[in-house]
Amino acid sequence: MALEKLIPLLMDGIKDTLYMTTISTLFAYLLGMPLALALVLTSPKGLKPMPLLYRVMDFVVNIFRSIPFLILMILVIPVTRFIAGKSYGSTATIVPLVIAAAPYVARMIESSLLEVDPGVIEAAQSMGASIPQIVFKVLIPEAKTSLIVGATISSGTILGYSAMSGAIGGGGLGQIAISYGYNRYQTDVLVATVVLLVILMQIIQIVGMFISRKTDKRVRE
């Protein structure tokens, strides 16, 4: 493909991919964070044990985690139509991306929060801290570094999902790779999208790890 046509095409692709990835990551965290906190707090060893609720949430999260993304996307098409008005295009793809990513993100956050030293939580309790105080002054700040690493991994995974969504009508680089590279045998376009996806993933990873290291106070200067 001629360069003057390829470049605007790829630029649009990058824009759409970043749009899907960032918005989906954002919404996945908005849903995943409360879900993760609920899992941590209601677990049998949590601050507010509620075994039945915990088991239900645990089960539901596992179900969503076990459905492959491509199949989940097809399964939730009615939901996507209901929310976005159509089932194809970048904006509509955000719906299945969030549905797939939120339970994944919840698990990532849950594991970060569980890493917080129980002794520090006990110390906070001994000072008379309430559960909201423990969540916002101990759990989240102490898990900060691990949460940032988790966010880095999660947004990388969501980037991958967004590219996969190109197979059934999602937008962005994935869609370009499939419609030009696979359906029209334009290998140059296929290679270009792959290179761009690799670069995007590298940027996410490097920036994420840099931020997590910079903000971690446990490391001696």
Add this chain to the structure above:
Amino acid sequence: MALIELKHLTKTFKGKTQTVDALRDINLDINQGDIYGIIGMSGAGKSTLVRCINFLEKPTSGSVVIDGKDLSTLTPAELRKLRQEVSMIFQHFNLLQQRDVRGNIAFAMEIAGMKRDAINKRIDELLEIVGLTDRQHNYPSQLSGGQQQRVAIARALATNPKIILCDEATSALDPTTTTSILNLLREINKKMGITIVIITHEMSVVESTCSHVAIIDNGTLVETGRVEDVFSHPKSSAARKLIFRKTGADAPPLGKRMIRIVFEGNASSEPILADLVMECRVAVNIMHAETRDVGGKAFGHMILQLPEERVQQEKVIYYLQSRSIHVEEV
């Protein structure tokens, strides 16, 4: 009325296959101004006991009364309020790793809902007390164990508590640092009148620091009282095991008659044994001897192997008793 009253306290942990009686019928009064040591071997129930005092562990039965308030009758909010008067320090310090020294001290006061200005002012005072003013912007990972425990002590003092509970607070520290932390605790007790409860497995901590001691063994308090009384005349075998840990006094070799003599106060400055040998003209064998400084007075105990002859044995015992020395057979 005692500041802390534990009445018929029991705690049972129910597992899937077995239940463990961590505490059985604990009764203990701790008065305002005491430094009360609770000592026991590991697994004796010390940590559970101290966590019952601030209700981090809810007792299975019995009551905890602090300053006249029965903890089991308090609402969760009232209990949180009360915990600001009962601070706690821990073996592993339990500081927030992502906050600096000032931030860690501020934490306790943020929870108590104090204003920013008041918090900052109080932090300066506390840094002065624990001697960490020059380290105030360091993070815990940049501090030694002793310094971290000082931060924890400052944090514990922040809300002007009546009581400080210490859960093996010096067990992770080297001997020199242990001494300095214990000195700081004693000073806090003396100057501020704060009652201190010290959980430990180390005799030396109780000897150097505590006014009272309770010995816990297998979930039961076997002995309580003033440190010098309990340590000079331990009655229970658990207490003896702790106090005379290395003597092997509970298993004397067969066929030889041995006695333990305990002397205290001014008696330890007199050459009792030399007098004994000269006046009774008998030879005794010193199997073990140990003197300790308890509460400013000298205490000692020795295990003597007596001569074969019965008459001479009685002579020795009679002589020692006439010098008002406590004698017991081992």
